[in-house]
Amino acid sequence: MITENELRALVGHRFPGGHYRIAHWENWLLTDCTGRAPMPDDLAHPVVLFHAPILGAGTSIAELFRLGQASGAGSVGLESYDWEYFEPLREDVEYRVEGSIIEAERTVNDIGNIVDRVAFQIEMYDGEMLAARVTNRWKFRRELLHADTR
């Protein structure tokens, strides 16, 4: 299991950064997955703010799992999202993306299991304009001492 010092050392880890262009096909499929008809006027469905920042920042869900040393099914859970939209996101716009891990702390939940909480923040820029910012908090469950699917 990752040590507490290793966990704390994640704070400040910067993702490589890069660019992301939301393709029509992925926006169409993503929107369909939510159960909605396609968005009008090349607008991206707001839920694009999950994967576009992660991939655009040059990282991936798999790498985030590795950084947090996830240990298998049920070991990772979502804590919270804070997503800010400063302009509507659109298909085929090249966004510059950058971000880092901003928080990492070890906690013990109310039934005695160790839960490490890790937060990362990523910003998407349209030219020099900040278009969107996400702050996502994930929890990594360690050594399941008690049955817990939260």
Place this chain on the structure above:
Amino acid sequence: MVHIGDVIPSWTMDSVDPARMKTMAAILRDPYPVHWDRDANVAMGLAGRVINQGPLNLGYVVNMLLDWAGPTCIRRLTVSFARPVLDGDVVVAGGRVTTINVHNDELRAHCDVWLERDGERVVVGTAVVALSNNFAESL
């Protein structure tokens, strides 16, 4: 016209679809098998079920807001995830206006939002939504 305390028209997903989870996993490049491999969830006591992606759960709340206030209305979403949503679940997104203000000449509604399954809130949070001129009499 929008008032503090107004209830946002709900949005229902009649049955959370495991096929959509697979498509979503591919779009997200999500290697977490709990979303597409029923056998992976045996250890969690969920044999035969797969867990919906958090972004999809939030997507139902988003769809409710877009239907209410238009396709470019969302300014901020802050949510936490209380319980997993599984394939076959019926979930209903709901919301209520808590505050109305003006920010940089834009009329905005601050709302409590949630996603419910059988009356249990599985996602809870807040949303900031821009109100179009159609709502201009709100203040």
